Amino acid sequence: MSLELQGISVGYPTAAGCLTVVDGMSLSLERGEIGSLLGTSGCGKTTVLRAVAGFEPLQAGRIALDGVTVAGPDGQWPPERRRVGMVFQDYALFPHLCVAANVAFGLRGTTREARQARVREMLERVGLAELGGRFPHELSGGQQQRVALARALAPEPSVLLLDEPFSNLDIHTRGRLASDVRDLLKASGTTALLVTHDQAEAFAVADRIGVMDRGRILQWGDAASLYHAPQDRFVAGFIGRGALVAAATLGLEGGGEVLVRPEQVRIDPAAPIRVRLVERIFHGPETRAVLALQDGARIEADLPPDSAAAVGDELGIWFCGDAQRRFHVEA
Numbered sequence: 333m334s335l336e337l338q339g340i341s342v343g344y345p346t347a348a349g350c351l352t353v354v355d356g357m358s359l360s361l362e363r364g365e366i367g368s369l370l371g372t373s374g375c376g377k378t379t380v381l382r383a384v385a386g387f388e389p390l391q392a393g394r395i396a397l398d399g400v401t402v403a404g405p406d407g408q409w410p411p412e413r414r415r416v417g418m419v420f421q422d423y424a425l426f427p428h429l430c431v432a433a434n435v436a437f438g439l440r441g442t443t444r445e446a447r448q449a450r451v452r453e454m455l456e457r458v459g460l461a462e463l464g465g466r467f468p469h470e471l472s473g474g475q476q477q478r479v480a481l482a483r484a485l486a487p488e489p490s491v492l493l494l495d496e497p498f499s500n501l502d503i504h505t506r507g508r509l510a511s512d513v514r515d516l517l518k519a520s521g522t523t524a525l526l527v528t529h530d531q532a533e534a535f536a537v538a539d540r541i542g543v544m545d546r547g548r549i550l551q552w553g554d555a556a557s558l559y560h561a562p563q564d565r566f567v568a569g570f571i572g573r574g575a576l577v578a579a580a581t582l583g584l585e586g587g588g589e590v591l592v593r594p595e596q597v598r599i600d601p602a603a604p605i606r607v608r609l610v611e612r613i614f615h616g617p618e619t620r621a622v623l624a625l626q627d628g629a630r631i632e633a634d635l636p637p638d639s640a641a642a643v644g645d646e647l648g649i650w651f652c653g654d655a656q657r658r659f660h661v662e663a
C-alpha cells in the first residue's frame with residue numbers, strides 16, 4: 333500500500349502542557365517503496381512510527397494508506413484496523429513460544445494447515461527453515477531479528493515499520509541483515525518505513541530517506557541527492573564526511589560557506605590553498621588526513637597511498653567541488 337503523511341503533528345502531555353515532538357511533518361511512499369527516517373536521538377523518529385501504527389493520536393495533519401485516511405481531523409482508526417506491522421530493536425519475541433509459534437502468532441482467520449504453510453514459507457524466506465522448533469533464547473541476535481521479521485511479514489501487513497531493527501547486532505550481522513531485509517521487502521512488495529541513526533544503514537536499505545531534526549523533515553530524497561545536493565546546513569553536516577568552510581578561505585568570491593567533501597580535495601605541492609596536516613588516521617584502504625585551513629577551519633582529505641606527509645607539514649590543495657553548493661549564515 334502507499335503511505336502518505338500530510339503535515340502531521342504529534343505531542344505528549346507533560347506537567348508544563350503538551351510537548352509537540354513531531355511538528356507538521358510530511359512524506360509519501362509509493363506501494364513497495366522503502367523509506368527511512370534518519371536523525372539524532374530524540375528528534376521524533378519513533379513517535380512518527382507510533383503515530384502511523386495508531387498508538388499516538390495526531391494533533392494535526394492526516395495519515396493515509398492507499399489514499400484512505402486512517403488518521404485525520406475526522407478521527408483515528410485503531411491499530412488493528414490499520415494492519416501495520418512493527419519490528420523493534422529488541423526483537424520483542426514471545427519467550428515462551430517456539431520460533432514457529434512466534435511467526436504464527438499474528439495469523440488469524442485461516443485454517444491450521446494454511447497457517448503452518450505460511451509459517452514454513454516465512455521461515456524459509458528469512459533462512460531459518462530448520463529452526464522452527466527452537467525457543468528465542470536458543471537463537472543468536474541476528475536469528476531472533478529474522479524471526480521478528482518473519483512474524484511481522486507473515487500476515488502481509490499494509491506497511492511494515494522498523495524501529496532501529498539492527499542496532500543490537502554486531503557490525504557484520506547488521507550489514508548482512510540490512511541487505512537481506514531490503515531483498516525480503518522488495519520480494520514481497522512491502523511498503524516499509526525504517527528508523528535508524530545510521531546513515532550507512534539508511535543508504536543500504538531505503539529508496540527514500542528523510543533527514544529529521546526537532547520533529548521536522550529537513551530533506552526527503554534518495555541517498556545521492558542528500559549527499560550531493562543537501563538543501564540545508566544541517567543535512568550537509570549530517571550526511572557523509574564533509575565540512576562547511578568559508579568560501580573566502582578557498583579563494584572563492586560571493587561569501588557564505590561551501591561544503592567540502594574529502595573526495596573534492598586534491599593534494600598537490602603546487603596548489604594555491606595552503607593547509608597544515610594536523611592528523612593522519614590509517615583506515616586500511618585509505619589514510620585519512622585532517623587538514624587545517626588558514627582560518628583554522630578543518631577539513632578531511634584522503635592521502636594518496638604513497639604519501640609521506642607528516643603531521644605538521646604544510647601542503648597545498650585544490651578544491652575540486654561544486655562551489656555553487658553554498659550556504660549563507662542566517663542573520
Ligand SMILES: Nc1ncnc2c1ncn2[C@@H]1O[C@H](COP(=O)(O)OP(=O)(O)OP(=O)(O)O)[C@@H](O)[C@H]1O
Nearest residue numbers: 344345353371372373374375376377378379380529
Ligand atoms: N511517552 C512520552 N512522554 C513524554 N515525552 C516523550 C514520550 N516518548 C517520547 N518522548 C519525547 O519525545 C521526543 C521524541 O522521542 P522519540 O522517541 O520519538 O525520538 P527518537 O528520534 O526516536 O529518539 P531515539 O533515536 O533516541 O530513539 C523526545 O524528546 C522524548 O523524550
